[in-house]
Amino acid sequence: MKIPMTEYLRIDLxxxxxxxxxxxxxxxxxxxxxxxxxxxxxxxxxDIHPPVIDPDKYRFTFSPDPDWVRILEFCCPSCGTQVExxxxxPGHPPLWDMQxxxxxxxxxxxxxxxxxxxxxxxxxxxxxxHSH
Amino acid sequence: MxxxxxxxxxxxxMELIKKFxxxxxxxxxxxxxxxxxxxxxxxxADEDDAIQKFSDSHMIAKIRDRIxxxxxxxxxxxxxxxxxxxxxxxxxxxxxxxxxxxLAIASAGGVLIFSALVxxxxxxxxxxxxxxxxxxxxEGDGFIHNDSRYGNVHxxxxxxxxPIFHDxxxxxxxxxxxxxxxxxxxxxxxxxxMAESPSDxxxxxxxxxxxxxxxxxxxxxxxLQNSVREPKLQYEDMKVKLFACLRIKQRLEETLxxxxxxxxxxxxxLTMENVRAExxxxxxxxxxxxxxSYIIQDSTLRENCVVKINCKLTKTGDRLxxxxxxxxxxxxxxxxxxxxxxxxxMLAQVFLCYVWPDLPRGQAAFAPIEVITDxxxxxxxxxxxxxxxxLMSIFTGFTAGQHAVAKFLYSCPEKFTKVHAPTFNMxxxxxxxxxxxxxxxxxxxxxxxxxxxxxATANRDGEHALxxxxxxMADIGEQELNEEEVPFxxxxxxxxxxxxxxxxxxxxxxxxxxxxxxxxxxxxxxxxTAEGAKIPPIxxxxxxxxxxxxxxxxxxxxxxxxxxxxxxxxxxxxxxxIMNEQPFEEAxxxxxxxxxxxEISKRGELFMISQGAGAGYGDLLExxxxxxxxxxxxxxxxxxxxxxxxxVVFDHTTLAIDFEATEAAREEERQARIARSTPYAEFIxxxxxxxxxxxxxxxxxxxxxxxxxxxxxxxxxRSGDEPKPNYMPHPKDVRIAELEARLAAAGIGGGEKK
Numbered sequence: 001m002k003i004p005m006t007e008y009l010r011i012d013l014x015x016x017x018x019x020x021x022x023x024x025x026x027x028x029x030x031x032x033x034x035x036x037x038x039x040x041x042x043x044x045x046x047d048i049h050p051p052v053i054d055p056d057k058y059r060f061t062f063s064p065d066p067d068w069v070r071i072l073e074f075c076c077p078s079c080g081t082q083v084e085x086x087x088x089x090p091g092h093p094p095l096w097d098m099q100x101x102x103x104x105x106x107x108x109x110x111x112x113x114x115x116x117x118x119x120x121x122x123x124x125x126x127x128x129x130h131s132h
Numbered sequence: 133m134x135x136x137x138x139x140x141x142x143x144x145x146m147e148l149i150k151k152f153x154x155x156x157x158x159x160x161x162x163x164x165x166x167x168x169x170x171x172x173x174x175x176x177a178d179e180d181d182a183i184q185k186f187s188d189s190h191m192i193a194k195i196r197d198r199i200x201x202x203x204x205x206x207x208x209x210x211x212x213x214x215x216x217x218x219x220x221x222x223x224x225x226x227x228x229x230x231x232x233x234x235l236a237i238a239s240a241g242g243v244l245i246f247s248a249l250v251x252x253x254x255x256x257x258x259x260x261x262x263x264x265x266x267x268x269x270x271e272g273d274g275f276i277h278n279d280s281r282y283g284n285v286h287x288x289x290x291x292x293x294x295p296i297f298h299d300x301x302x303x304x305x306x307x308x309x310x311x312x313x314x315x316x317x318x319x320x321x322x323x324x325x326m327a328e329s330p331s332d333x334x335x336x337x338x339x340x341x342x343x344x345x346x347x348x349x350x351x352x353x354x355x356l357q358n359s360v361r362e363p364k365l366q367y368e369d370m371k372v373k374l375f376a377c378l379r380i381k382q383r384l385e386e387t388l389x390x391x392x393x394x395x396x397x398x399x400x401x402l403t404m405e406n407v408r409a410e411x412x413x414x415x416x417x418x419x420x421x422x423x424x425s426y427i428i429q430d431s432t433l434r435e436n437c438v439v440k441i442n443c444k445l446t447k448t449g450d451r452l453x454x455x456x457x458x459x460x461x462x463x464x465x466x467x468x469x470x471x472x473x474x475x476x477x478m479l480a481q482v483f484l485c486y487v488w489p490d491l492p493r494g495q496a497a498f499a500p501i502e503v504i505t506d507x508x509x510x511x512x513x514x515x516x517x518x519x520x521x522x523l524m525s526i527f528t529g530f531t532a533g534q535h536a537v538a539k540f541l542y543s544c545p546e547k548f549t550k551v552h553a554p555t556f557n558m559x560x561x562x563x564x565x566x567x568x569x570x571x572x573x574x575x576x577x578x579x580x581x582x583x584x585x586x587x588a589t590a591n592r593d594g595e596h597a598l599x600x601x602x603x604x605m606a607d608i609g610e611q612e613l614n615e616e617e618v619p620f621x622x623x624x625x626x627x628x629x630x631x632x633x634x635x636x637x638x639x640x641x642x643x644x645x646x647x648x649x650x651x652x653x654x655x656x657x658x659x660x661t662a663e664g665a666k667i668p669p670i671x672x673x674x675x676x677x678x679x680x681x682x683x684x685x686x687x688x689x690x691x692x693x694x695x696x697x698x699x700x701x702x703x704x705x706x707x708x709x710i711m712n713e714q715p716f717e718e719a720x721x722x723x724x725x726x727x728x729x730x731e732i733s734k735r736g737e738l739f740m741i742s743q744g745a746g747a748g749y750g751d752l753l754e755x756x757x758x759x760x761x762x763x764x765x766x767x768x769x770x771x772x773x774x775x776x777x778x779x780v781v782f783d784h785t786t787l788a789i790d791f792e793a794t795e796a797a798r799e800e801e802r803q804a805r806i807a808r809s810t811p812y813a814e815f816i817x818x819x820x821x822x823x824x825x826x827x828x829x830x831x832x833x834x835x836x837x838x839x840x841x842x843x844x845x846x847x848x849x850r851s852g853d854e855p856k857p858n859y860m861p862h863p864k865d866v867r868i869a870e871l872e873a874r875l876a877a878a879g880i881g882g883g884e885k886k
Contacts, residue, residue: 005419005543007590007637007674007750039809042819049668049680050773052631053711053723060683060723062632062742065666068430068438068828071677075809080802082675082751087428087668089438089828091821093835094812095424098539101448104420116545 025078202383207239218311222606252283274343288322292373320565320575325433433727440832443532458838460831469513470522508855553587553673556744566656579609587746594641619653636676636748643743676748691736
């Protein structure tokens with residue numbers, strides 16, 4: 001049984017691995033930090049949150065200060081899906097954000113059965129018509 | 133001395149010592165036994181007896197609904213009749229408390245954070261005043277309270293508390309709580325960011341009697357009126373809260389008459405016990421896991437610095453433990469600390485409003501959940517530290533909790549709500565005060581603090597400027613009504629701030645622009661009390677991004693009312709245009725962080741801010757291109773930013789989408805991501821540092837070492853469990869020192885003779 005844990009990650013209870021839900025790539029051992037199996041990019045926050053007012057004229061511009069905070073972007077090494085972001089103080093170790101008790105997860109789902117798996121998935125079929 | 137008896141005192145001697153101490157207590161300060169406990173009181177013999185006699189679940193549901201309606205009726209009364217702006221927009225709660233002081237049933241609307249807080253002062257009354265011959269608790273009494281150290285968010289919120297008797301026996305309590313605003317603090321409006329000690333925070337009311345025989349005592353009232361800037365508001369809202377409590381009392385008496393006191397007592401108790409049991413059942417459905425998150429405050433409202441709110445949430449079986457150890461030490465002379473009960477109140481709000489909104493409102497929903505903090509930390513401050521701006525810490529604490537909880541919920545078969553990215557969490561609004569156009573002295577704030585952008589959910593975008601995180605069923609009031617009473621206008625109001633975005637597969641709800649200018653008073657000013665001008669105060673979820681940052685912009689040496697009268701074509705309706713185009717000649721244009729202390733404004737000067745966006749959810753390359761273009765059409769995002777971030781290919785004139793080209797551009801971007809990114813193990817070799825950066829004043833733990841708390845510099849620390857003072861220099865002294873250093877460097881004298 002494969003348990004969807006986030007929008008893009010699942011845990012295969014048989015192999016005890018984190019997997020990508022988009023491309024099925026096996027990422028990392030389930031009892032460990034899934035981020036260790038991903039790629040990371042240190043993003044300047046001004047790229048994502050552009051200045052609304054002129055940075056040549058003003059100290060505060062609606063953009064985060066890149067000397068104060070960075071965006072760590074974690075993506076799947078196989079399909080490039082952005083699995084998680086972390087707004088981090090420069091140099092702060094990335095968080096082990098989901099530390100799963102795999103044995104307990106297996107026991108919980110053995111009792112539930114696969115018919116209880118949540119109906120949620122990453123697949124979005126974009127609209128083709130521009131209507132409003 | 134050798135013969136000195138050193139054995140422990142006997143039980144009789146201990147009894148004597150206890151009696152001596154009880155009889156000679158010099159000060160009944162905040163009681164840690166009450167303030168550290170948020171669980172339900174033990175079931176009493178009366179409750180047990182009542183449950184034995186009355187436990188039919190259908191009848192209990194019927195009575196609970198009647199009491200709920202009574203609470204909602206009281207809530208409506210306060211909202212409709214209250215004078216405080218906070219009352220008008222629903223910053224209110226009413227509720228019925230058990231004889232032991234637990235909040236059993238609260239109004240459905242309003243500020244549910246109070247549901248986890250207002251039981252503390254009732255327990256103080258029970259413990260200290262009930263049997264005190266100089267005070268006592270009798271039919272017709274009413275008690276007032278606002279001091280957060282005895283149980284509250286901050287002392288701008290005032291409660292009226294009434295005991296309810298039946299046949300001479302205390303059977304329960306009713307209370308009404310309102311964000312009143314003005315409280316006589318060092319700055320107008322009730323939430324001073326300039327407070328450097330509790331003595332700067334204005335009126336601090338421990339629970340005391342202010343009503344006898346259902347009448348407000350005029351002598352005490354006059355003292356209270358003299359203690360605040362809005363004496364009429366003080367009186368009016370005390371009456372409103374009293375009459376709301378009396379209406380709830382009337383509804384309770386109807387139940388007492390029709391069903392008897394055991395039915396009421398049993399309903400209150402079983403409601404709480406059943407909710408508590410259901411919460412434990414729901415927790416047990418979550419995966420056993422530890423989730424870590426942290427949120428950064430980027431200021432103390434007086435100066436920019438980096439203040440960590442550290443959260444580790446662990447679920448094992450039916451236990452759920454919030455561990456906030458490692459969060460910043462308390463600031464001894466800054467107002468952004470919170471007592472731990474305030475933090476718990478906001479965490480309760482995560483569950484009551486965002487996770488399990490179907491549960492009956494009350495204290496029980498958070499009762500079984502555990503919270504751990506360091507002593508004298510920013511989320512569990514001492515009683516000597518100011519906390520009038522506790523919102524800064526309880527809101528960022530809330531967000532850490534909301535962010536962590538989402539990661540538990542995703543795999544649950546039964547969710548009750550959608551998985552939710554963090555909602556914006558700062559009170560980006562104007563607090564104001566001075567003398568109005570009618571000659572009245574006022575101090576309060578704009579309802580726009582309630583216009584926080586909602587986080588995106590697993591299946592849709594966040595809603596814009598929807599509701600505050602502390603009251604999901606509140607509103608943002610009517611600015612035009614407000615303007616009849618205050619001498620300023622919001623020249624731009626409720627217009628979305630373009631490009632201040634939180635991108636994702638589903639984007640966060642966006643915030644709107646506010647531009648204010650004083651018009652009809654020479655004695656009027658504003659303050660702003662928010663963080664997040666350098667670092668976003670939220671995190672994104674599952675690959676989505678947080679919001680950006682939000683500054684304060686000022687335009688001075690201008691009278692925009694003259695501009696609007698004589699050359700209206702010069703006026704612009706966005707911060708972007710006014711600050712970039714600088715259309716008013718001779719004016720000065722400046723930007724600031726959002727912690728502006730109270731500042732007198734001249735007629736026609738512009739103060740401009742924006743509400744914030746909720747966080748995005750999911751990978752932005754999965755966002756439906758049609759929705760990207762819709763955002764452009766609605767003025768939420770510029771075509772250039774939309775094309776660059778979302779990789780949507782469209783005609784910038786017609787906005788027609790080229791779907792094939794978009795899919796190709798997105799696939800190209802995924803490959804580019806892989807190319808520019810680094811494997812984790814290799815990345816952390818270059819990224820991870822053993823200590824906080826020297827260029828930042830950093831407060832809190834670094835990495836997983838929660839035992840060491842940094843206090844503004846890499847070589848300045850304290851142990852997590854050993855309190856230590858943490859004073860900040862006055863920002864003006866810092867500036868003076870900078871300027872003196874420059875003078876000294878230039879060889880210009882000053883200071884002592886050599």
